Amino acid sequence: MYVVHAAAEAVPFVKVGGLGDVLGGLPKAQARAGLRPVVALPRYAKLKAEMDLEGEVSYPFAGGESRARVWSAEHAGVGFRFFEVDPGWEGPYQSPEAERYLRFSLALAAWLEGENHDLLHAHDWHAAYAVRLSEKPAVFTIHNLAFQGVLEPGEFTRLTGQEPDASLLHEGRVNLMKGALLAAARVSTVSPNYAREILTPEYGMGLEGVLQSISGKLRGILNGLDTEYWNPATDPYLPHRYDREHLRKKRLCRAAMLAPLGLDPGLFTIGAVTRLTWQKGFDLVLQALPELLDSGTNFVLLGTGEKELEEGFAEMARRYPRRVAFFAEFNEPWAHKIYGGSEAFLMPSRFEPCGLSQMIAMRYGTPPVARRTGGLADTIEDGVTGVLFDEASPKAILAAVERLREMDCLELARAGMSRDFSWDRRAGEYLELYEEALSG
Structure with a gap:
């Protein structure tokens, strides 16, 4: 199964928080399990990793056509693709966020048209618009519901050339996460308990009604841990290494x-x-x-x-x-x-x-x-x-x-x-989710 992950960050190339750890650990476990994972990221200017220029892709933007250079690299059996949509984009979550991540989604969708992939797996609002554009089934994962990718309808139309429909509008504004929740074949979040909590007003961040309406395709899959990296028996940063028997x-x-x-x-x-x-x-x-x-x-x-x-x-x-x-x-x-x-x-x-x-x-x-x-x-x-x-x-x-x-x-x-807490256990749960998404 050829799965394309899309996100704002991934270890070892760029990390701000836990999302980067997930996109570093899950694809590695999937590769060990026999899947073919590729991780798509923006090519931030601060990235210093060695990568090869794969080509260019054209995509519609702001009433015209833009081009993005696509770079490639490999790490731990996982392929990575980097989309250079804005040479001045230094790093993740840098303003103007909505414009830049929309460009990333548009460029990714154009690139995917030439890929014989099976499924798109988009993570958080930064890749949410790619779910709506995907011609193949998509899984969308909520890592943090507090950040939803919200912008004014006029700004969305200016950037994409499209009028937002009802599935994108929430309380009078465009909500990219809402659009992905409705368009995805399956939706997951990063723990079973959080999947229950976000159906309530206390934790639903204003989207609890939308989440309740799609609860049949929502599942909580606990995140894993890169147990090779986080290991006190081999950790190079510890002055003394230990295990359970030598505490x-x-x-x-x-x-x-x-x-x-x-x-x-x-x-x-x-x-x-x-x-x-x-x-x-x-x-x-x-x-x-x-x-x-x-x-x-x-x-x-x-x-x-x-x-x-x-x-x-x-x-x-x-x-x-x-x-x-x-x-x-x-x-x-x-x-x-x-x-x-x-x-x-x-x-x-x-x-x-x-x-x-x-x-x-x-x-x-x-x-x-x-x-x-x-x-x-x-x-x-x-x-x-x-x-x-x-x-x-x-x-x-x-x-x-x-x-x-x-x-x-x-x-x-x-x-x-x-x-x-290893990712190997979670990789099997994601495979089941992918199979459900592909079967309709």
């Missing part, structure tokens, strides 16, 4: 993490690697932090995001230099050190479609403390591999951390490390 070495990782940070080596240490946004709930952590520190705890945080949260955690690090360390950056080596060196991992998300960090933490023997939502509820077994709490509040976070500290964290660590 004592994890203590050495903890000591090696705390020493250069100047944090108190005698205190229980909680880590977090996250985007600092309202969704992730770290405004609640900021409120809870003084009391958390008073209970005898270190806190190590790696993340960027909202200015107020960055400033708040930076102030906490200045106020408590022996208790709090904060990295306002993306730093891959330190992310691995936090996963390996912490004794607990905090994820107080208000909503979380799937989440990969809790899976990584469990693989590294670091029990997660997380809110019971989305994929967190699907992956963490309360009291067995970590601790779940319900209320999005500082009080609930404090109570959950205290509950964890009263447990046998070594047993939680061993249980978490025994769970299989």
Whole structure:
């Protein structure tokens, strides 16, 4: 089966968040299973990878005809195609987003006309318009419903030359995600629990009615993890490597993490690697932090995001230099050190479609403390591999951390490390979804 994935990012070429990890892991697993996956991406100017010029493709745009150069590369048995629709497009999610991703979808659709592929698998709103243009069956995956690709009808008509029909319009504006939801043969999202949650007003982000109307073709398939890359037994970023049978070495990782940070080596240490946004709930952590520190705890945080949260955690690090360390950056080596060196991992998300960090933490023997939502509820077994709490509040976070500290964290660590979060399991579920899409 020849499957073309379309997305805004994919490891190892470009990564901003979890979407990039998914588009790095799932196609690799599909290639191992005998499928022929190709990943289509925009060719961002900041991409420095070696690639070959495959050719050009013409597509209609803004009342005329545009041309995009198409580049190719291969990684881990997966083919990649890069569409150069705008030489000034530096990287993902750069304004004007809607115009650029519409151009990507239009160029991709034109290229697909010459491909003998079986199915298009589009991911999030950035590739949503390609679903409507596809002549072959398409699967559409929602990674985060909060971002839907919304623009004014006049702007859509100017860019595409088409008047938006009712299937694209939502509350008076063009909604590219809505269009893909209705046009796709099958729709998936990244955890079974999130697939249920998005049918409700609390999590449906205004599209719950549309999702309810297509619930018969909606399925939740849990994301996987690249277990070759995320492996504490081979991780080159860890100062001491370990596995489930040699967890004592994890203590050495903890000591090696705390020493250069100047944090108190005698205190229980909680880590977090996250985007600092309202969704992730770290405004609640900021409120809870003084009391958390008073209970005898270190806190190590790696993340960027909202200015107020960055400033708040930076102030906490200045106020408590022996208790709090904060990295306002993306730093891959330190992310691995936090996963390996912490004794607990905090994820107080208000909503979380799937989440990969809790899976990584469990693989590294670091029990997660997380809110019971989305994929967190699907992956963490309360009291067995970590601790779940319900209320999005500082009080609930404090109570959950205290509950964890009263447990046998070594047993939680061993249980978490025994769970299989590999993509190989998920590849079979996607194959079933593809077969359903192809059979009509």
